[in-house]
Every structure is written in structure tokens, then in C-alpha cells.
Amino acid sequence: FYPVLVEQEKNIHLNQDEDIALYGDADKLSKVFSNVIKNAISYSKDHTDINIDVHSTHDDVIIKVINKGKEIPQEKLNRIFENFYRLDSARTSRTGGSGLGLAIAKEIVELHHGSIFASSDKEETVFTITLPKN
Template sequence: MDALTHASHELIDKSVDYITLPEELYDIERRFNELKSESIKNERLARENEQKKDELIVYLAHDIKTPLTSMIGYLSLLDEIKDMPDIQREKYINVALDKSYSLEDLINELFEVARYNSEKIILEKEDLDIRLMLEQIIDDFYPVLVEQEKNIHLNQDEDITLYGDADKLSRVFSNVIKNAISYSKDHTDINIDVHSMHDDAIIEVINKGKEIPKEKLNRIFENFYRLDSARTSRTGGSGLGLAIAKEIVELHHGSIFASSNKEETVFTTTLPKN
């Protein structure tokens, strides 16, 4: 008992690398060291995530200045030059509007990062129609699709009802579809195929874009992992969207994974219907 009491204190003692118990307590010793190793690993990951979070907030704060400065510049010109030609005025208004959308994206990212780890995901389940949910999400992306001259085709031959959290699952597919739009080639279509398999619903979001290397496919669902290192409004997200999507899907006892080749990239989500 004394040995176990001492070992329990060593579990949280950072100066102790390995816990040793009498030979007859070998199984307990092994389990204690597994717990200690897991604790050290989790602590290291938490520190790394926190560091990435802090760095991302700094980047976002810096990036916000760029569209804001541009907006102020163009709006000031519109205010100062009262007799500006209509064509030039329309151009300046369009530029200022485009910069305001970029600013909105960056601010939303900043809120998402700041909110990370401060909210616990609690599901409020209800019966929901997959087709209706996806159609509403697609409608939300209409302005972006028009701008990039892309289309989304929803292919679903049967009515499928899920028992899940409508708001949270909408967040999942908004993130996945946004990702598909961002990384698809110009003037290409995005397909969403929905079908049943036994007691599950399968939702595949397919886009034609650059192949994602296998080593990156294994990491895209990690917190703060960004496929592109360059920060752009189209592809430079916070790196939380897919990580949150995976967490929500797994809370529904489902799964999500990605596959990619030279022709297309597919995000496959499997969710139990009941």
C-alpha cells in the first residue's frame, strides 16, 4: 500500500520519468507508466495546440489590417471625389465590398479560434431530412459559387432521415463543402452524393482539384492544421473547421475521412440513421 501511495504521487510528478514498483506489482507498474506516458503526451499536445492558437491569432490580427486599410482608402476616395465618373465609382464600391467580405471571413476565423476549447459540444438530437439540410447549406454558398463560376449538384435518389443535431451537422457539411469549393479547380462542378448503406447514411462531397498528398490526408482533421501555408481568403482557413467537423461526426457515432487522386478529392461522412 505504501508503494502504491508513493507511485500515485509520482504519476503527477514531472521530475519522475518512470515509476517502479515491487516485482509482484508488475501489472500495476506497467499500467501506471502507460497512464503517465499518456498524460505527458496529452500535455505536450495541449502546449503545441496552445502555441499554434496564439500564433494564428497574431497572424489573423495582422491580416485584418490589410482589407481594413484598403476599405478605408477606397471609401475615403468615394467620399472626397464627389464628381467621380460612374464607372470608376462602381469599381471602387466593388473593391470595397470585396475587401469587406475578406474582413468578415477573417473576423469569423478569429472568433472561431478564440472560442476553441472554451465551448463543450452538446448534441440536441431530432429527426432531420438530409436533403433539406444540404439544400439549405448549398443556398448559403450561392454568392461564392456564382463568383467562382462553379456549381454544386446534389445527387440523392431516396429520402433519408437522420436522428442528429441539425445545427451541429450543418456546421459539419458547411465546413466540408466550403473546403471543396476552396480547393476545387476554377469552373468545375462539385458533386454531393447521398445514399443509404444498411443502417447508415453515406454523404460524399466530391470536387475536382489538386491531389492531396497521403501524408497531408492523414493530418487534415488535426486542430490548426492548414493544407496551404499561404494565408489567403479562399484557402487560408484557421485549420479548425475539419477538426471540429470530425469531433461532431464522432459524437454522432459516425466517421469522416478523405481520399484523393489526380482526378478528384472525396470527403466521405458516414452517420447512423438512428
């Protein structure tokens, strides 16, 4: 992500608990994180930070990807995990994604018996991924 971050004058900050262990398919989970982080970069305002918070509970690992950008209306929040759905219909596959990234992320998370959802307000958009430790 470095070239895009530099170009848009953005930074990513990772805040995490120590000693977090998560068992799962590393290749598939890396696609989840890649898709969600790409989305955060694409839809955040220039010159802003993207925060990734990783915390552990007794049973789960909770990952939050937080970016500053336009508020996503509730009716669109309910659809962003659908195949081929794009927030901005003006985006093309050259300037944006195919509309599959978040749908793929959701499918992989659910295959790991986890959940993914998004919330948004005027200040920030938060993607929350919850995965069981075992």
C-alpha cells in the same frame, strides 16, 4: 455559398436517394456539411462542379462531397482533420480558414458515432461522411 460559386464559376450538384432519414443534432450537423462544402469550394479548380452524393444503407447514411482539384498527398491527407492544420501554409485567415473547420467536422461526426475521411487522386478529392441512421 452562392456568391462564391458564381464568382468562381462553380456549381454544386446534389444526387440523393429518396426518403433518407437521419437523426442527430441539426445545428451541429449543418456545421459539418458547411465546413466540408466550404473546403471543397476553396480547393476545387475554377469552372468545375462539386458533387454531393447522399445514399442510404440499411444502417447508415453515406454523404460524399467530391471536388476536382489538386491531389492531396497521402501524408497531408492523414493530417487535414487536425486542429489548425492547413493544406496551404500561404493561406491566411483572410484568404482561407483557420484550420479548424475539418477538425470541428470530425469531432461532431464522431459525437454522432459516425466517421469522416478523405481520399484524393489526380482527378478528385472525396470527403466521405458516414452517419448511423439512429
